Amino acid sequence: MNSFKQSITNHWPDFLKDLQQMMQIASVKGTATAEAPYGEGPLNALKQALAFGTMYGFKTKMIDGKIGYVEWGQSSTDYIGIFGHVDVVAAGAGWSVSPFDLTEKAGRFYGRGILDNKGPIMSCLYGLKLLKDAGIEPKNTIRIVFGSDEESGMSDIPAYLAAEPAPVFGFTPDCKYPVVYGERGIVHVLLAFSLTEQDLHMLGTFEGEQSTAYVPDCVSTTLSGEKMTGYGKRAPSNAPELGKNAITQLAIQLQQQEALSAKGQAAFAWIVEKLHEQHTGAGFGLNQCTETTDQLLMTPVILQKTPTGLSLAISVRYPVNTKEEEVLTCMENALPSNASIHVTRRLPSICRDKHSLGVTLLSEVYAQMTGTYSPPVTTTGATYARKVSNIVAFGPSFPGQKGIAHREDEYMAVDDLKQNLAIYMQAIAALIEDETIIQAMK
Structure with a gap:
């Protein structure tokens, strides 16, 4: 864990540079074209996410201009999945900073998507890069899936599942901590x-x-x-x-x-x-x-x-x-x-087994990284977990943080973004290093 935090500190400026590049893309749903089913903004953000994946040394694939993934590992069927999105809601009025940029001010990062969901899903991707650079060899395949229509109906997920198998287990970093086993x-x-x-x-x-x-x-x-x-x-x-x-x-x-x-x-x-x-x-x-x-x-x-x-x-x-x-x-x-x-x-509501191996593992990671055990909870939100079987929501908001996304001056505390990167690195490491996990979850 300490080595993860040191690695994050060493590479923090590089991570912020890549995150800022993603934040500067105004990936609001626009006019559909044959190449860009959700408009140019979401497609450009999707292309950028996959370009980062390629640059970091991972296999990538785009599906129908709607959704794509970065993959690390050998299996193309049995894998751990992390599902996030690069589309954002419209900026709206009332911002004190440029909405489509990454601005640091008084201990916070501001920008449309810093919380929902570019900051968290880029943390997962960059965390995967840091694990790879540290010489870790995955015993289980992991995919980070980037959707581009989460904010407007999640029609990207049916396209993904028509082309690819569902994950054996996984999470979406698009809700709150601790582990969210049910969505109302x-x-x-x-x-x-x-x-x-x-x-x-x-x-x-x-x-x-x-x-x-x-x-x-x-x-x-x-x-x-x-x-x-x-x-x-x-x-x-x-x-x-x-x-x-x-x-x-x-x-x-x-x-x-x-x-x-x-x-x-x-x-x-x-x-x-x-x-x-x-x-x-x-x-x-x-x-x-x-x-x-x-x-x-x-x-x-x-x-x-x-x-x-x-x-x-x-x-x-x-x-x-x-x-x-x-x-x-x-x-x-x-x-x-x-x-x-x-x-x-x-x-309809969804409810996963809160005593399952995957939920237990993520709960233990959260307790280890925060020093506080919190039992799994439900949410009033709607995430990709409603559309993808076997995944749960996990972060990025900490207990007590509500009503930040979809408003002017969307933000995430600098320390919270660092903590999220560390938690996701630890979670990914736990999910890919134990070769018995995939079989136990199937």
Whole structure:
């Protein structure tokens, strides 16, 4: 372990130089072409990752311009897989530094993708290089797989699995520590409220940046020509308690407006009653429907005017031992008579064996490197582990770190990036040096 840390210290400037080159690629999904199915940015980042792999002395392969891998070892079928991604979400506004660069300031690195996911997956790749340079010979084949559509649907993974076998075991460095053995179910629902002709005439459209990915920070409309605005604080939709929802803030104002009919006022009053700061679903009785210590999380994300009334999109993350049907039933039972519900997206929960050899090994590595044992946990996020069998999420965020990705000034502490590189080196070494692991996991 100490030798790993010394190696990291010796090669730190070189690692940052390569990481910066990757960070400077604006790999946001763009216009598809025959060569670049997700646009030029993601393809350029994918090409760069594989170019680093070749430069470091590893075998590389690209698949359909969508995904590729760096491989070290002899077997082409039985391998350990590390799955990360080089695409990023759009920069958005409000940055204090250039979003597509690597900037160090006051003990932190800033840039789009430093946490999600260029920093972590490049740490895995550079850690592999340092192990190879140290003269280690892998007894088990390892692949670092670079996706380029994780942020927009993960359609890169089916392309990979159509061309390559799934790993025997592996992890994705795209979530949090300690080991994440389960990912909670995700369901997006759309509520439709009917309004009177009077309400439709009086009420304007709803303006502001709204997305299923985050809690909106500013939503406005007009009522009888007068502008009304709800101000909040943006946060990821899987951590709504860190934000302040502009939709419910606006609904608080609209529920009291006499220009609306009683039906219109009631619709906004219902939104306030059921959803304002009700992040765990208590407004729907969902805190009673679940039987687990893992909280359900929900938040309204998109409010729009329709030809017949209102539509309200809600993002729900439910525990691994809760069924989607249970969640939907609780919500349906709480709807007013003028409202309906339908599902627009669903991602079932996944749950791996938290006592398996692979999870145990990664847990031991984390304990060894941090001095603290933490049992495996679940997450509200969605990673490649939902699409690739036999892998779990492992890092990069440490306990207590939430709501950093997908926002302005995305960052990672310098010391945390170094710690991640050391943890991933140790994990890779543990997975490739014991020749019995592959057979034990098959």
